[in-house]
Amino acid sequence: MAICSKFCLVLSLVFILSLSNFHASQASRHLLQTSQPTLPTIPSLPQPTLPTIPSLPQPTLPTIPNMPTATLPPLPNVPQIPTLPKPTLPPLPSNQLPTLPTMPAVPKMTLPPMPATIPSIPNIPTTIPSLPFASPPPSN
Secondary structure (H helix, E strand, O other), X not given: OHHHHHHHHHHHHHHHHHHHHHHHHHHHHHHHHOOOOOOOOOOOOOOOOOOOOOOOOOOOOOOOOOXXXXXXXXXXXXXXXXXXXXXXXXXXXXXXXXXXXXXXXXXXXXXXXXXXXXXXXXXXXXOOOOOOOOOOOOOO
16 A cells, blocks of 8 residues: 555656646746846946055065075985896707697588478467366255
């Protein structure tokens, strides 16, 4: 019972949303087809005069003293990483690969000939055979 009521609720919500969407599309079409109203012109207002900002005297900035340059000590020498001797690879063998044995020939298969006529498919009965029922019991 609960599944049926949930289904009916969802179905009614979908129906209502589809109708409201139809109404909204009709309203938007109506707005597109009407001409735009003429808006009244806004009168221009007089521009107010702003007071001038007085100029302030510029303060004198002190000069920046020169910074002494520091002398850095030289970097220490990095020790060399010892190099390893290059390994030598043994030479590759020069003998040829062995030849593969040849595959024996496969005998050709012959298919039996096709029959001249295709045998007919037996008919499937389409009627239900009547079943004999037991006779009704004798009445008293």
